[in-house]
Amino acid sequence: MTILTRRKLIGSAAIGAGGLLTGCDALNRNPAFQDILASAETANFAVQRALGDRMELASEYEITDLSPTFRANGTRDPGTPEYAASAAQGFANWQLRMTGLFDRPQQFSLAALQSLPQRTQITRHDCVEGWSAIGQWTGVPLKILLDIARVQDSARFLVFDCADSLGGRPYYESIDLLDGFHPQTILAHRLNGSALPIANGAPLRLRVERQLGYKHAKYVTGIQAVASLAGIGEGKGGYWQDVANYEWYAGI
Amino acid sequence: MPKESRIRQQSRHRLTTRLWHWINALCLLVLLMSGLTIFNAHPRLYWGEYGANDDYAWMAVGSSETFGYLRVGQARIETTGFLGNWQDSEGRTRTLAFPGWATIPSSYSLADGRRWHLFFAWTFSLGLALFMIRSLWNRHIQNDLQMRRKEWRPSNIWQSFCTHTKISEIRKSADKGYNVIQKLAYIMVIFILLPLMILTGLAMSPAMDANWPFLTDLFGGRQSARSVHFLAAFLLVVFFLIHIVMVFLSGPLRQTAAMITGGQDREIGR
Numbered sequence: 001m002t003i004l005t006r007r008k009l010i011g012s013a014a015i016g017a018g019g020l021l022t023g024c025d026a027l028n029r030n031p032a033f034q035d036i037l038a039s040a041e042t043a044n045f046a047v048q049r050a051l052g053d054r055m056e057l058a059s060e061y062e063i064t065d066l067s068p069t070f071r072a073n074g075t076r077d078p079g080t081p082e083y084a085a086s087a088a089q090g091f092a093n094w095q096l097r098m099t100g101l102f103d104r105p106q107q108f109s110l111a112a113l114q115s116l117p118q119r120t121q122i123t124r125h126d127c128v129e130g131w132s133a134i135g136q137w138t139g140v141p142l143k144i145l146l147d148i149a150r151v152q153d154s155a156r157f158l159v160f161d162c163a164d165s166l167g168g169r170p171y172y173e174s175i176d177l178l179d180g181f182h183p184q185t186i187l188a189h190r191l192n193g194s195a196l197p198i199a200n201g202a203p204l205r206l207r208v209e210r211q212l213g214y215k216h217a218k219y220v221t222g223i224q225a226v227a228s229l230a231g232i233g234e235g236k237g238g239y240w241q242d243v244a245n246y247e248w249y250a251g252i
Numbered sequence: 253m254p255k256e257s258r259i260r261q262q263s264r265h266r267l268t269t270r271l272w273h274w275i276n277a278l279c280l281l282v283l284l285m286s287g288l289t290i291f292n293a294h295p296r297l298y299w300g301e302y303g304a305n306d307d308y309a310w311m312a313v314g315s316s317e318t319f320g321y322l323r324v325g326q327a328r329i330e331t332t333g334f335l336g337n338w339q340d341s342e343g344r345t346r347t348l349a350f351p352g353w354a355t356i357p358s359s360y361s362l363a364d365g366r367r368w369h370l371f372f373a374w375t376f377s378l379g380l381a382l383f384m385i386r387s388l389w390n391r392h393i394q395n396d397l398q399m400r401r402k403e404w405r406p407s408n409i410w411q412s413f414c415t416h417t418k419i420s421e422i423r424k425s426a427d428k429g430y431n432v433i434q435k436l437a438y439i440m441v442i443f444i445l446l447p448l449m450i451l452t453g454l455a456m457s458p459a460m461d462a463n464w465p466f467l468t469d470l471f472g473g474r475q476s477a478r479s480v481h482f483l484a485a486f487l488l489v490v491f492f493l494i495h496i497v498m499v500f501l502s503g504p505l506r507q508t509a510a511m512i513t514g515g516q517d518r519e520i521g522r
Contacts, residue, residue: 021358024285028357028364040371044459052463059465061301071304124301124474126458128362130294131304132474210462245363251459252370 034245045249049178057184058209061122067133070125070191072199075164075171078219083163090195091203096187100159100224103150110189110203116140119186127213128250137207139188143181145223151177154227157237160206161222166239173217174229174237174248175208184209187220212250214240263514266392272383273511279376280492282368283449284485285356288349289365295336295349297482301473310479315347377450384442396430397439403432419501426502441491445484452481 027033077083086093091110098106120138142158158180162171179185188205189196196202201218208215215238229237229248240246265273296309303309313336314321314328320336322329332338338351340359352358356368387393402408412432415421425431430438454460455467455477471477499507509515 020281021353021356024282024356024368025358028361028368034367037367037371040367040374043374044370048457048459048463051460056462058458058462059468065301067302067304067307069304069306071306124458124461126456126461126474127304128293128366130290130478131296132302133304134302210459212458240363244361245367247363247366252454252457 041247070135076199078164097222101152101155137188138190139186155225159224160217163219171239268386282372286365286368289355297479298475303475313349452477
């Protein structure tokens with residue numbers, strides 16, 4: 001009798017587990033429930049911003065701490081004829097356009113960017129998938145570019161346009177001005193002492209060290225200062241936010 | 253009735269304990285299953301600050317179209333059917349690490365898994381904090397969980413271990429206060445493993461690395477924190493299995509009912 005009861009209990013537990021999974025999948029497809037889950041992003045953003053002094057630096061490492069190989073992920077080569085042509089001449093014709101809510105919109109060649117003051121930092125790159133790699137990045141602090149172009153008061157976000165597409169959609173990312181002016185936010189053109197490899201985003205890659213890897217846009221061609229992210233892509237602020245449910249704030 | 257004896261008549265499990273028990277059980281289940289989704293994105297574990305595909309993983313789940321395996325250090329065990337190579341509900345072969353029945357959502361989505369994980373991480377953390385504060389305040393921790401000096405005696409622990417090998421003794425123990433092994437298990441879970449899950453989780457966050465760099469350093473790097481996060485989750489699963497076996501052996505209906513309605517106390521609180 002006891003055994004039968006136990007068997008029944010185990011059986012109903014298995015059915016319960018199956019029901020739980022079906023239930024979770026149904027909840028996962030429910031937009032209202034997704035909104036509830038996504039509220040954690042707001043909490044993470046508010047708490048993580050409140051915990052530091054807002055300009056707190058990410059850990060920096062020694063040259064002996066470098067990963068033996070720096071893994072490349074996402075697009076490893078934009079593969080367009082224009083990109084290939086530019087790569088063939090060492091990106092001498094690469095242009096970075098700063099448009100939108102700037103008092104003085106700018107256009108920089110790679111050489112012009114390299115002639116500005118530079119910052120070199122050895123930081124840990126944390127991918128949303130779970131792996132990490134430590135690399136040495138050299139580039140121009142974004143703050144210098146923002147000061148030259150003069151961000152208008154109405155601007156709230158910086159949108160990074162990229163030369164690569166995934167599944168026919170152009171990659172893009174966005175950050176707020178606080179991260180834009182952060183001392184470790186740079187447009188990097190060198191990795192581990194050499195010109196940035198194509199697989200890692202040549203010739204220009206955003207480093208926004210306090211967030212996960214997908215925020216670090218590669219193959220950057222333009223920076224738009226905008227008041228709102230609506231109207232860009234699907235309005236969620238980035239490629240992965242638009243195509244899947246990745247969070248705009250990627251501090252965790 | 254004098255106040256003293258009324259306190260002794262109170263239920264076996266306090267309302268806070270019961271509420272937290274079930275909220276926490278739900279949170280841990282969701283956190284485990286959504287955590288396995290996140291693990292599936294990169295089923296390799298490392299020690300140190302960095303670790304990616306070209307670096308040595310101390311543990312990895314390997315996949316191919318024909319078989320799956322688990323590698324721990326140099327040891328390799330084939331796990332075809334449930335790890336690295338398994339059939340989904342439609343009979344198709346999948347080569348993710350953990351199978352769909354163990355993950356939330358059941359079909360792989362790292363973004364959705366993260367959403368579930370980070371939302372329930374908040375519920376879990378706030379629940380644990382409130383439970384701890386309330387249980388200090390109502391003296392549940394001091395009266396029922398705190399180890400007495402005489403309980404630390406090896407003979408006492410051995411005796412408690414021996415009673416765990418006799419089903420009749422386990423049945424009887426359901427009416428008594430927590431025995432020493434039970435206390436140690438609950439202390440280990442509530443004060444070590446659960447806080448460790450929160451701390452190692454935070455230590456993986458790049459923003460927390462800027463805010464509280466000591467947290468990542470405490471575990472010897474981000475990838476070490478990720479490994480400890482996984483190992484502590486594994487220990488919680490082990491606790492859960494033993495917990496369920498003990499509930500079954502000591503009277504599953506009465507024990508479950510007591511955790512819902514409160515049950516009747518005989519010795520707790522003395």
